[in-house]
Amino acid sequence: MHPRHTGIPPGFRPRGTEHTRMELFSDAVFAFxxxxxxxxxxVPHTFRDxxxxxxxxxxxxxxxxxxxxxxxxHYGWFRRYGLQDGTTRVLNSVLLFIVLxxxxxxxxxxxxxxxxxxxxxxxxxxxxxxxxYGLGGAAVFLVFVLxxxxxxxxxxxxxxxxxxxxxxxxxxxxxxxxxxxxxxxVAMALLLPDHLVGLAGWMYLSYGPLLTWNGMRDGRGRxxxxxxxxxxx
Numbered sequence: 001m002h003p004r005h006t007g008i009p010p011g012f013r014p015r016g017t018e019h020t021r022m023e024l025f026s027d028a029v030f031a032f033x034x035x036x037x038x039x040x041x042x043v044p045h046t047f048r049d050x051x052x053x054x055x056x057x058x059x060x061x062x063x064x065x066x067x068x069x070x071x072x073x074h075y076g077w078f079r080r081y082g083l084q085d086g087t088t089r090v091l092n093s094v095l096l097f098i099v100l101x102x103x104x105x106x107x108x109x110x111x112x113x114x115x116x117x118x119x120x121x122x123x124x125x126x127x128x129x130x131x132x133y134g135l136g137g138a139a140v141f142l143v144f145v146l147x148x149x150x151x152x153x154x155x156x157x158x159x160x161x162x163x164x165x166x167x168x169x170x171x172x173x174x175x176x177x178x179x180x181x182x183x184x185x186v187a188m189a190l191l192l193p194d195h196l197v198g199l200a201g202w203m204y205l206s207y208g209p210l211l212t213w214n215g216m217r218d219g220r221g222r223x224x225x226x227x228x229x230x231x232x233x
Contacts, residue, residue: 012167013161014079015080022078026074029100030074033067034064037060059111059113063106066106081154083151083154091150094143102136105129127190131186134183134185134186140179141176149172162229170218170222173214173218177210177214181203181206
């Protein structure tokens with residue numbers, strides 16, 4: 001399989017070539033988390049019930065995409081490094097715990113924002129929900145920061161090449177940027193006055209330009225390093 005389809009950058013030698021018990025258990029947890037997104041939905045009995053259920057389709061799609069993004073990052077890390085040590089087990093367990101805890105705030109928020117929600121929430125509750133959602137999102141990506149930092153500490157044992165070391169450092173920065181956005185949203189939800197608290201939610205729109213800028217910066221650095229490596233051969 002081409003590295004591009006496995007979450008591994010070109011030129012990165014995959015060290016996790018076989019599925020382990022830890023990965024199989026993790027996949028089962030992600031599958032269970034996806035099930036929690038729909039487990040409360042009943043089979044519609046009337047056409048009106050069906051239309052009501054369909055209103056939640058977009059929210060489900062967003063939640064599904066978020067969880068799949070986390071799973072793909074998880075999959076790519078294990079393919080890259082293949083680590084199974086104690087630190088990896090602890091960090092992986094923390095990640096899975098956060099994912100399971102994260103499901104219901106994720107579902108509640110997007111269901112009410114995109115339609116299909118029946119509960120609604122007050123301004124105070126909305127502020128609290130933004131805080132919970134932001135802390136959960138930041139925690140997920142901070143765990144990935146720790147996972148990549150762990151791989152970086154073991155770079156000599158893993159025999160990472162200069163290109164692989166660059167990709168590892170880049171992944172640490174990328175996940176820090178990804179965690180910074182929900183943390184800033186949390187700070188805004190805590191500090192902004194009531195009439196401006198909605199800006200905390202709009203903060204997530206900064207993902208596009210921030211990750212684009214970071215990706216372009218990494219791309220330029222990687223191309224320079226690739227050229228230097230080719231020049232040494």
